[in-house]
Amino acid sequence: MNLQEEAYINYLKHCYDVPNELPKLPLDDEPYVAMWQKADGKYVLDFLKEAFGLPVFNYQWENKEDLRISFAETLGGRLPVITTRSHRDFLYMDALLNGRENIRELPATVNAFTMQTKATNIYRHRIILLNFAPYSNISPEKMGIPLEEWLVLSQKLRLAHESAHYETLRLFGGMKNHPLDEIVADGFGQIAAFGNFYAERQRLFFGLEKGKDTCNGRLSFYVASIPEEERGKIYNAVNIVLDNVETEIQTRLSRQENKIKILTALAGKSIFDRLGNNDLR
Template sequence: MIDQESFRTDVLTYFGATAAQKEELLIYNQNVFKRNSSINSVKFPLNPEPHIATWEEYAIAAKVIGAFEVLKKRLVQLRFPIQEGISQTQAYRTATRKGVLVDGMAEATGLILQQPQQLQLILHQSLAGTIPVLLVRNREDFVSLVQALTQRNEPQPIPASMGACIVSGFNNWDRIRQYRRQWETLNSGNCSETNWTAEFQRLIPQKQLYQDTFIILSDGFYSNVYPSNLGLEESQWQRLSLTIRLEHECTHYFTRRLFGSMRNNILDELIADYRGIVAAIGYYPADWFLYFLGLESFPNYREGGRLQNYRGQPPLSDGAFEILQALVKAAAENLQRFHTEFTSEAVINNQAQILVALSYLRLEELAAPEATSHIQKTLNNLPTTLPI
């Protein structure tokens, strides 16, 4: 595996980066996925995380009274409207940070959805294990749910190119209350408020007992790209969009569970879109990915394309962003070439191996002229016992 900084620097020189731009991009394109020897024995799909048992209860109840009715009783953020400044109110802070019950709170007027009955709760079996999915059929409702569950009910703008969101590290007060009820049952006669406070302090480090991961998914056109742009019928593109979007988000879940990271970074997006596109149509056309990002007319960039969502913090300079566009185009075309020339049917059927191999590389390696051999060598060096 090639990971020398000098190699990456040479690639950036090849693409015309200045010294300052190289410095920016070497930092931006760092691979932060954590490695450990347990990857050699992992089996896919991964076992479900602890929160899935609770979400299975939600899913059963949703079949009777509907997903929104179930979730607004369990997820406290859905008891508040989208309103500027609401996250700074005492009521909101005590409800979401301390688990204070919202009954009687004047501010807790409820989240308004345009089509609440259309919200679906699905437990999707992904390569990384079962993950809850909130499927939203209305764009305004998707925006409202993202704002409620990731933006503390503040009316933060959501890009039109964003059609899905993976929520990780979500503090689920319903699970904490379930934990408390079980604790009280086991400690009857010794479960005073003082004792619970002490028990709660012991609970806090055990995040798996109260933090959840789930996906909010819309059914609109993927990356806000219209079917005519890809030569497809509307119904066909809507169906494919849903698959791409779902498997894209599941790939972020895959890297988080396996390698401890999912970022707002173009390498993560390249890997996730690869998985989504292949899951949808069985092969990888680079021009689709470039259209999703706004690079279909490279070297011209289409304002509003997804790539600008991954410019980094602090954002890449204009010059470094232009070099990044060239790297992304080359990497996508190399990935298409690899998929066409090197992947056997057995490997295509084991997408987990390819995702693991791609996660070992950096954008410069994927953009280099010899990228296909980098990917193949990395794939060959993986353990052959990664069953799917």
């Protein structure tokens, strides 16, 4: 095995060390969450200006009246959630909370973050930022459901997805832009929105096609740091394990296992280990 192949294998071996014993769940809220509770009933931009002194009027908001603050209930405690109703406002809010004057352009497929804020007076607050849009930029026609229904399901997907990232962070000490983390998070997203997990639905969200080692969607965003010539191997590996994950999740749901059992099972086993005897080439 040459060094390039070894690096690729090591990449696929990423998973989380799950403690033998977990503390009482859910965990207590992080201290800053209490500050965000003061947002109740307030106009979002006014709250961010009054509470944290953020320069909210430096941006050309498209739908500022539709900005919302709520709270996610997770195994890691509650987390503030800011929801936008346009991709441009999503980019503005990302810039505002991170203390940047200029937005960073992101693909239309990216409409959610579990982010740690960097702006002055709000530094290191962990929040979820969501935009109201079709999940993974998948059209309602491809999903076979009306637009309004798909938008509602998309928000359920995003909220459960980002909550799962926060849970691996607080319970297992990390969260990554890695295919395994995305499978775990989308697993809970699918369960929240549809009550099940289907591999073919996940391929649609990722931009994969069964039996092919190419990607035309969201998964390519998470492997951008991998040499281009190696990405096909990762797409192939993810394609293979999705069927395995579908079987496992459906079995666990049929047993009525609770969330923490499913989370530890998914996050504690790498893509490499899930491949078993399948050929990685």
